[in-house]
Amino acid sequence: MARLHGRDAVLTVVGSVLDSTTAGQGSAVVVRGGSGSGKSALLQRAAQTAAVAGWRVLRVQGDGKRETRPFAAIRSLVSLLDAPVGESPAVRDALVHTLSGRGRPADVMLVCSALRGVLVPAAERRPVLLLADDCQWLDPASATVLTFLVNRLAGTQMAVVAAIDGEGLNPFTGYDVIELPALDRESAQRVLADHHPDLANTARSAVLDVAEGNPLALVDLPAALNSAQRKGRAAPPDLMVPGPMLYRTLGWRFRKLPPDTRALLTVLALADDATEPRDLARLAQSLGHGLEAFGPAEDAGLVTSDRVPRFTRRVLRCLAYFTAPLSVRLEAHAAWASIGLAGLGAGVPTDAVAPARSIRPGHLETLAQAALAAERWDLAIRTLRHAGDVNPTQAGRTRLYTTAALVAVRRGQPLLALALSRESARDATGTLSVVRASALFDTEFHADASGSALARALAEAPAAAGDVQDWATFQLATLSSVTGLPEPAHTALLTLRRRGTTNDPLRLAVIASLDAVGRAPEIRAGLAVAVGRLLKTPGSHPYELTWLADAAWRIDETAMASRLLAIALRGPDRGGGAHLPHCWVLRAAMLTAGGRWQELHEFVAARLPGLEAEGLHQQAMALKTQLLLVCAYQGRRERGDELLREVRQWAQDHGCAHYLRLAGYAAHLLAQDDGGPIAVGEDSWPTGDDRAASLVRHSHVDAVRTALARNDVAAARAHHESAVRDGLASFSAEMALLVHHGQALLSAHTDEPGTAGLFDAAQAAARASARPFDRARLALDHGAWLRRRRSFSAARTYLRSAHDDFTRLGALPWQSRARAELRAIGVSPRGEHAPRAAVGVSSLSAHEERIVRLAALGLSNREIGDRLVISPRTVASHLYKVFPRLGVSSRRELARALRDTVES
Numbered sequence: 014m015a016r017l018h019g020r021d022a023v024l025t026v027v028g029s030v031l032d033s034t035t036a037g038q039g040s041a042v043v044v045r046g047g048s049g050s051g052k053s054a055l056l057q058r059a060a061q062t063a064a065v066a067g068w069r070v071l072r073v074q075g076d077g078k079r080e081t082r083p084f085a086a087i088r089s090l091v092s093l094l095d096a097p098v099g100e101s102p103a104v105r106d107a108l109v110h111t112l113s114g115r116g117r118p119a120d121v122m123l124v125c126s127a128l129r130g131v132l133v134p135a136a137e138r139r140p141v142l143l144l145a146d147d148c149q150w151l152d153p154a155s156a157t158v159l160t161f162l163v164n165r166l167a168g169t170q171m172a173v174v175a176a177i178d179g180e181g182l183n184p185f186t187g188y189d190v191i192e193l194p195a196l197d198r199e200s201a202q203r204v205l206a207d208h209h210p211d212l213a214n215t216a217r218s219a220v221l222d223v224a225e226g227n228p229l230a231l232v233d234l235p236a237a238l239n240s241a242q243r244k245g246r247a248a249p250p251d252l253m254v255p256g257p258m259l260y261r262t263l264g265w266r267f268r269k270l271p272p273d274t275r276a277l278l279t280v281l282a283l284a285d286d287a288t289e290p291r292d293l294a295r296l297a298q299s300l301g302h303g304l305e306a307f308g309p310a311e312d313a314g315l316v317t318s319d320r321v322p323r324f325t326r327r328v329l330r331c332l333a334y335f336t337a338p339l340s341v342r343l344e345a346h347a348a349w350a351s352i353g354l355a356g357l358g359a360g361v362p363t364d365a366v367a368p369a370r371s372i373r374p375g376h377l378e379t380l381a382q383a384a385l386a387a388e389r390w391d392l393a394i395r396t397l398r399h400a401g402d403v404n405p406t407q408a409g410r411t412r413l414y415t416t417a418a419l420v421a422v423r424r425g426q427p428l429l430a431l432a433l434s435r436e437s438a439r440d441a442t443g444t445l446s447v448v449r450a451s452a453l454f455d456t457e458f459h460a461d462a463s464g465s466a467l468a469r470a471l472a473e474a475p476a477a478a479g480d481v482q483d484w485a486t487f488q489l490a491t492l493s494s495v496t497g498l499p500e501p502a503h504t505a506l507l508t509l510r511r512r513g514t515t516n517d518p519l520r521l522a523v524i525a526s527l528d529a530v531g532r533a534p535e536i537r538a539g540l541a542v543a544v545g546r547l548l549k550t551p552g553s554h555p556y557e558l559t560w561l562a563d564a565a566w567r568i569d570e571t572a573m574a575s576r577l578l579a580i581a582l583r584g585p586d587r588g589g590g591a592h593l594p595h596c597w598v599l600r601a602a603m604l605t606a607g608g609r610w611q612e613l614h615e616f617v618a619a620r621l622p623g624l625e626a627e628g629l630h631q632q633a634m635a636l637k638t639q640l641l642l643v644c645a646y647q648g649r650r651e652r653g654d655e656l657l658r659e660v661r662q663w664a665q666d667h668g669c670a671h672y673l674r675l676a677g678y679a680a681h682l683l684a685q686d687d688g689g690p691i692a693v694g695e696d697s698w699p700t701g702d703d704r705a706a707s708l709v710r711h712s713h714v715d716a717v718r719t720a721l722a723r724n725d726v727a728a729a730r731a732h733h734e735s736a737v738r739d740g741l742a743s744f745s746a747e748m749a750l751l752v753h754h755g756q757a758l759l760s761a762h763t764d765e766p767g768t769a770g771l772f773d774a775a776q777a778a779a780r781a782s783a784r785p786f787d788r789a790r791l792a793l794d795h796g797a798w799l800r801r802r803r804s805f806s807a808a809r810t811y812l813r814s815a816h817d818d819f820t821r822l823g824a825l826p827w828q829s830r831a832r833a834e835l836r837a838i839g840v841s842p843r844g845e846h847a848p849r850a851a852v853g854v855s856s857l858s859a860h861e862e863r864i865v866r867l868a869a870l871g872l873s874n875r876e877i878g879d880r881l882v883i884s885p886r887t888v889a890s891h892l893y894k895v896f897p898r899l900g901v902s903s904r905r906e907l908a909r910a911l912r913d914t915v916e917s
Contacts, residue, residue: 049229
């Protein structure tokens, strides 16, 4: 039997009904859900389960598509009358004639008692399951009979499972109704994977958005996509074509509506969610109708309205459009273009609307241009796609799709941009090649292929759209950080020179990617000028702010980078933009460096699903690497090992030396025990002279410490001398701390007389550093050295400071080392003898325990939220907070944690 994803809770209730019926306690369950929510599939699963157990399965179904005579719904039960009824032959004959539709209908109560007289004896021989679908459409007589039976199930081996539409009335009073909510995104993805495993990311994302967790839509919408759309070689249409099951199940609702209502629904399908009531009234006026024509659609549950009509579900928008006649659709396009131009102050005056039939189709392109000029990006993309869909020529479609792809990549929608660019593959322009290379960098990243594609596109398209070309140049420069090779940044710098660009922020970002250490004075001077100019310019472009933030971060100007990043994220493009994923990557790195590790966990949990859904796997991996580092610092071995395997495999598959280095460094941290660091294996991060790599610079102390752990003083001294030769001590306060710290470790290991002064110099640099973990490690090493020198009073100060910092950071391995050092001088860490916080289930509030137990049953956050009337985000927050108290790191371990608590 196929699995019903996301319906475990309902299946559990149905199973309990069947179990109690087998024990002679007949029962019923009523399930409510909208069209396509899976009610019929749930009934089918109940039928299969009962049939396997040897039950007799009976079915009745209401019919709302045509008028029905009395008892029409239960006529399928006429076969039961072959058994003795226990009534007079005259009554039996009358009942047969009634259920078969022949002769005069019998008395309703006669039918009720006669049917029960048949079903009860039949159920004594083997249990009977009666499935009643679409009960909201039962004819009154059939509804009365079924209600009579349902209310008399006690003491029998009869069970009833009934399904009611979301808007229908429940004819079975006294029975609780189980709601079938929309599937959460995870369950919806599983449904798609089961029925359409070949869908590309673009198509999958579009289907998920339109279906909104409706199982029928998830199964049916992909059926109408062509091969190119399914494989991601072409963009899914803005209005997705419904499949045959949606037409059959929901299409008739639109076909029953009056013509004027269908016309208004068609134009509403084209309108975006920001359409104002005034504009909608003008749309109706241009078609010769009033807004009151929406009334029948609202009565049918197709639209809802507070201020302005909206479709109750997105899939209904598609059905409204595609069930309308072609002539109505063309008029709707014309009317929509007319109002769009009026709203943007172009074309048609706002106080007068021409009839739709007088608007030329070319006005769609006019509307698109006006939307672009007004920076209404989403409206521009939709209009360009509509115009491309209806354009009769290949050249026209290519031009329109190319423009739409250009806007999409600007808006941070690379999957859509890539799909739209493929619509124009035969007539690729210079701009289109840059768009495609930039989108591929985000969605199908591989270091070698992406670098070659970007370099080739930038060389071939010197006249491409400026901001997209600039962003592609920035992508090429960042590739140097990902690969550890300078060539991509050199190519980006050469591109800027060839174009004669005066874009100082972009040039600074490219230089910082190329050589942050060697050209730090030049970068700092340029930042001072560029930042001052931009901050004085209202509405600065977020791209430029992002470039400057990136450059500032690479030279350890953390405060400046944080400020610029905050402005970029709250800029005019905060609703979307190609810069946002890179801003999130920078934000995650800053949270890691700043010791805000709890905030990092929450930040990654909030951003990661969106990045993966949009296909931005390289940026998603960047967030995961920061999470990996924090797990390594905090000693979260199970989660750290899981992330380590994922990061290492992805880095190997995509040619990313940077992520391999991070994986090696994290492996080194995870391999340490409470006794101190151990030598690392063959997957170690590079610890040589490559100071262009930020990781090599900021792991300087680890490199020195690891060499000393092997008693390789020469290697440790070489690391230090290389750092001095590169001028890292004067590069930034953070690097001054690390260089002095490494030198102090080396001096302490060889027992040189100037060690105390070196530790003091490191402590002086630490006061200016913005990295609390580095400060705490220095305090730990300094205190340990003082303890060995028997300077117990001074050691206590540094060791307590280190212990407190590691405790606040949650860095348990390092906290344990600081505790051991304190105990060695007879000092107890602060709070060690305080009552321990409760752990396990006893530490949970009643509300938290309910959430945990529901999660342990396999319910999703959305399903738990629906049960407890809280938001899915609140559920996720509670689970995140209780995981440490239960000693688990994933939902899969919750059942074990609860079981262990009970057994103990």
